[in-house]
Amino acid sequence: xxxxxxxxxxxxxxxxxxxxxxxxxxxxxxxxxxxxxxxxxxxxxxxxxxxxxxxxxxxxxxxxxxxxxxxxxxxxxxxxxxxxxxxxxxxxxxxxxxxxxxxxxxxxxxxxxxxxxxxxxxxxxxxxxxxxxxxxxxxxxxxxxxxxxxxxxxxxxxxxxxxxxxxxxxxxxxxxxxxxxxxxxxxxxxxxxxxxxxxxxxxxxxxxxxxxxxxxxxxxxxxxxxxxxxxxxxxxxxxxxxxxxxxxxxxxxxxxxxxxxxxxxxxxxxxxxxxxxxxxxxxxxxxxxxxxxxxxxxxxxxxxxxxxxxxxxxxxxxxxxxxxxxxxxxxxxxxxxxxxxxxxxxxxxxxxxxxxxxxxxxxxxxxxxx
Numbered sequence: 001x002x003x004x005x006x007x008x009x010x011x012x013x014x015x016x017x018x019x020x021x022x023x024x025x026x027x028x029x030x031x032x033x034x035x036x037x038x039x040x041x042x043x044x045x046x047x048x049x050x051x052x053x054x055x056x057x058x059x060x061x062x063x064x065x066x067x068x069x070x071x072x073x074x075x076x077x078x079x080x081x082x083x084x085x086x087x088x089x090x091x092x093x094x095x096x097x098x099x100x101x102x103x104x105x106x107x108x109x110x111x112x113x114x115x116x117x118x119x120x121x122x123x124x125x126x127x128x129x130x131x132x133x134x135x136x137x138x139x140x141x142x143x144x145x146x147x148x149x150x151x152x153x154x155x156x157x158x159x160x161x162x163x164x165x166x167x168x169x170x171x172x173x174x175x176x177x178x179x180x181x182x183x184x185x186x187x188x189x190x191x192x193x194x195x196x197x198x199x200x201x202x203x204x205x206x207x208x209x210x211x212x213x214x215x216x217x218x219x220x221x222x223x224x225x226x227x228x229x230x231x232x233x234x235x236x237x238x239x240x241x242x243x244x245x246x247x248x249x250x251x252x253x254x255x256x257x258x259x260x261x262x263x264x265x266x267x268x269x270x271x272x273x274x275x276x277x278x279x280x281x282x283x284x285x286x287x288x289x290x291x292x293x294x295x296x297x298x299x300x301x302x303x304x305x306x307x308x309x310x311x312x313x314x315x316x317x318x319x320x321x322x323x324x325x326x327x328x329x330x331x332x333x334x335x336x337x338x339x340x341x342x343x344x345x346x347x348x349x350x351x352x353x354x355x356x357x358x359x360x361x362x363x364x365x366x367x368x369x370x
Contacts, residue, residue, distance in 0.1 A: 024067025026080035041272030137178025167192025187325030199277035219260035227271030330356035
């Protein structure tokens with residue numbers, strides 16, 4: 001975990017052992033069954049770990065209720081159970097989500113509720129400027145606007161009741177202007193989009209090297225294959241569009257010039273939770289000498305993402321405790337498309353988090369860590 005490293009480890013963050021998990025799903029399958037399938041398909045988590053946490057998983061399952069797959073794309077809707085709350089008006093769905101948040105917080109007696117979107121990727125919204133203000137957004141909810149997706153409904157339900165929100169997916173979430181206005185008005189921290197766990201993480205570290213050494217990238221091809229439910233959902237071109245955009249945009253900002261940049265994502269069922277990315281970089285150096293670099297990244301999707309989700313929960317809860325509302329630029333290194341941050345150089349993004357942590361440590365009274 002990033003928060004296990006200094007200087008973040010010295011912050012007075014919520015302890016992992018103090019976190020209580022619950023949530024919404026759109027299928028009846030238990031978490032234990034899902035983990036068993038992941039173990040059988042790819043060995044993550046291993047059998048020893050699975051056996052050690054079985055009882056915990058069963059307890060969490062009791063705190064998972066049926067959610068909504070509204071405007072999440074055809075594949076997600078086909079995967080969802082009939083009991084998923086896809087019917088009803090947007091106002092009714094939002095009311096139910098808010099009620100479920102409140103019930104969970106009360107029953108578990110938590111000090112703070114943090115909402116994290118880890119659902120499958122939704123198709124991007126077309127014409128999202130009509131949700132640029134809070135008034136426009138709330139009018140759209142009341143008038144049952146068919147363009148508002150589930151991720152934004154969950155974000156609204158969180159922010160309006162002053163719960164910190166994290167969007168770990170490429171979906172719209174809290175990126176709408178009306179939701180950013182709501183977060184600022186309520187002084188609630190929120191951040192997204194799309195957790196940076198694999199190929200894009202490597203890109204954001206490598207691309208600054210080419211830029212800094214003035215090696216001109218002529219083309220950067222990335223081919224990704226993965227086999228879990230996310231891969232299945234991304235088979236649909238509508239859902240894939242948002243993911244492709246999120247993975248490709250950072251190279252333009254880092255390099256600062258036109259080049260050929262292509263990203264491909266394919267579903268390979270046999271891989272299960274494992275994902276592979278192969279990248280081919282064609283670049284030009286001194287005396288117009290053309291050279292190339294290739295790399296292959298193979299990793300367990302869940303094992304890469306899970307610790308980052310825990311980090312984000314701890315860090316955004318800390319920001320909320322210190323009255324730091326709105327978007328959280330210090331968390332940019334966690335995301336492919338960090339909201340409110342144009343800088344994609346990974347080392348610069350890391351420095352934002354280190355500086356933030358050091359500033360809080362230096363501001364703490366002598367002998368204490370706030």
